[in-house]
Amino acid sequence: MVAAADAIAAEAGAWPGMPVAQAQTLIPGLTVMEARAGDDETALRRLAGWCLRYAPLTAAAPPDGVWIDVTGSTHLHGGETRLLRDLVSRLLVQGFSARAAVADTPGAAHAMARFGGDDVMVVPSGGQEAALARLPLAALRLPEATLNGLRLMGIERIGALAVLPRAPLVRRFGALTTQRLDQAFGHTPETIDPAFPPETVQARLTFAEPLLTPEAFAHVIDRLTASVCSIMERSGQGARQLDLVFERVDGTIQAIRIGTARPSRDPRHLSRLLRERLERVDPGLGVEAMRLLVPRADALVPVQMRVAEAEEPDIAPLIDRLANRLGTGHVYRVAPVDSAVPERSTRPVPALTGQAAGEWPSSPDWPRPVRLLDPPQPVEAMALLPDHPPMAFTWRRIRHRVRRADGPERIAGEWWKRNGEMRSVRDYFRVEDEEGHRYWLFRRGDGENGVSGDMRWFLHGFF
C-alpha cells in the first residue's frame, strides 16, 4: 500500500492507501521506497532538534508536525512573521515543504498551520477564536469517529461547534471534544513536551522549595552560568546562544533565550544578559527546577589573562546587551556597497565586523546628504529642461524657492541588477532654499528622452 506520495506523484494520481501495484501501473517510472515504522518519527525528532535554533522549547508532534514555543525569542529573528518565513524557507532548502503558524495556543497554531491556507500565518494575540471559527473541524485534532458524528449533525466548522451547549457534546462524544476546543482557544493550558538533545551543554538545578523571587532566580542563574561556563572551558567552546528553562510547579515550562555576537564563556557577562530578561518570566506558583542549555556554541580559544587594559576596548559585551534589548537586526554597522544608486550604496552588516568594513568612496565634488528619505518623496517642481535645477519645489504643501543650486549629477540605472533600469537615469541636484536649508532633489529621466524616466521630481535627502 502507498503510505505517502510526494506532490508530483500525487498529481499523477497516487494517493495514500492505494495498492502499490496499481500505482506502478498508473505511473510508469514511479520510485517506490519502503516505509519503515519509526523512521518518520525519528526524522521528526531530529527536525525538532534543528528547530532549537529558533526557540528554546521545541518538540516533535507526530505524525507531521513540530511544536516550537517562540515565546520570548521572536525578537532575535526580527518578529514572528520573519521568523516563520525564515523557518519555511530554510526547511525548503533542506527539501521539506512546510507550513507554519504562530498563535497564542499550540492548538490554534496546529489548526492554522494545517488548514489556514497560507504558508506562513500569524494569529494576533487573543484572536484565535475569530481565526479558527471558519476552519473545518478536522483542524481540532479529534478522532475520526467524532468528526463523522459531528458531520452527521451538520456541523462542519469550528465556529459552529464552539456555540453548541457543552454538556450534550461531552455526553455524546466524550470530554476530548470540549478539551480540544478549550486548548485551542486558550481556556485550558496545554504544554508541549520539549526535546533537549542530549549532546547539548547544559546544567540543571532542582529546588526543595519552589522559587518565586527575582533575587532567587538571579542567584540560580549565577550558579548555572558558572557551571555551564566551566564545561565549555574544558571543551574549548563559547556560547552563541543560551536558553534558560524554568520548570514550574504546575508542570508548565517557561524559557528565555539570549544570543551573543561572539562566542563567550564569561559567566559574569552571560548571567547579566540572562538576568536582564528575567522580567519576561512568569513564575506562576513557583519554579521547582531551572535548566540552562547552550544550543549554539562555537570554538573559543583560551586567551591569556591580560595585565594592562587592551589598546582597543572590547565592545562585544555592549553589542550583546543592546541586541538582546533591541533585537539582533537593530544593532549593526554600515558597510559600503559598490553601487551608484544611493539607496543601494550601503548595507547593514553584523556589529562585530568592526573596522575592516571596506572603503568608503570619498568624492567631495558630489557631497552626499546626511539624512536619506527612503523611499524618495515625490515633490512638485518647476525647472527648465534638460539640465537646469528647479526654480522652486513644493513638498508637503510647503513651497521652497530655490536660491542656489548645484548639479546635475547624473546617476544611471543599474541594468545589470534590474531589468527595469535598462535606460533609466536620475539627475540629482543639491539645492538651497531661501532660508538656507539644503535639499537633495532628483528628476527621473535625463530631460530629453522619455525612455530614461518620466521627468517627475523627488526629494531624496537633507544636508
Place this chain on the structure above:
Amino acid sequence: MFSTPAPTGTLARLRAQIARIEHGGARPVHRAVPFDIEAIDGILPGGLLFGALHEVAGTGPDTEHGAAAALFLGGVLARMEGPVLWVQQRADLFAPGLACIGLHPARILFAEAGNEVLAAMEEGLAHPGLAAVVGELSGRLTLVASRRLQLAAEHSGTMAALLRRSRVFDDPDLVAPSAAVTRWRIAAQPSAPPLPHAPSVPGLGSALWRLDLTRCRGGAPGSWIVEACDATGRLTLVANLADGSAAETGRAA
C-alpha cells in the same frame, strides 16, 4: 629579590585603572573636543566636554529632519578618536553623508531603538569602551531622564549627545529644562555665492549655520555664524554675533 621593573607605561595605566576603580577624591580627568575657534572655545571650557551631556536641535523644517544638527555632531565626532554609538528611533542616517565630513562610518555602531533610545544610550554610556554616545529623540525629555544621562556620562567619561527632533517647529519641549551641560540650536542661513568675486556664477559654496549656544553650564550663552563642517569636520567662523564683529576672514553672510 627578583623583581622585574615594570615599564612605566604599564604602571601609569594601572594607576589610572586603580584611580578609576576607586573613583574617590580624584574624578576621572575629562578632556574636551575643541572647535579650534577661539570665540567659541573661550566660552566653553576649551570645547565640548567629554563626560557630559550636550543637547543639539535644528530650527524650522530642519527641527524634524535634524540634518544640520547631525552634521554638527558628526563634525565633533570626526575630530575625536574611538568608537561611537549612534542610537536612532528609526534609521534615516546616510553613512556616506557622514563620511563626507570626515566621520568614518566604520567607527559608528548604529542602533535602531524605537521607544528605547534613552535606555540604549544609558547602556552605551555604561560601557567603558566608547568615545561618544549620540541619541536622537523626538518627544519629551524629562528632567530626571536627562539627569540620568548626565550622571552616566560623568561616571564613564564618555561624551553624550542628544539630538532633539520634533515635527513641530517651535516645540516647547525642546526648551524645557534639562540637565545638559550645553544646549545648541543649529540654524541654516542663506549661504554666500561659491565665488565671492563672481556672484553670478551658479553653484553651491559652503553651507552657513547660525550656532546658538542657548545654555552653557558655568559659561555665558553665545551666537555665531559659521561655515558648516568641511571634509574634516571643522567649522570656520564667519561672524561673532555676541559683539557684532565679523571674524578676521571678513566674509559676511
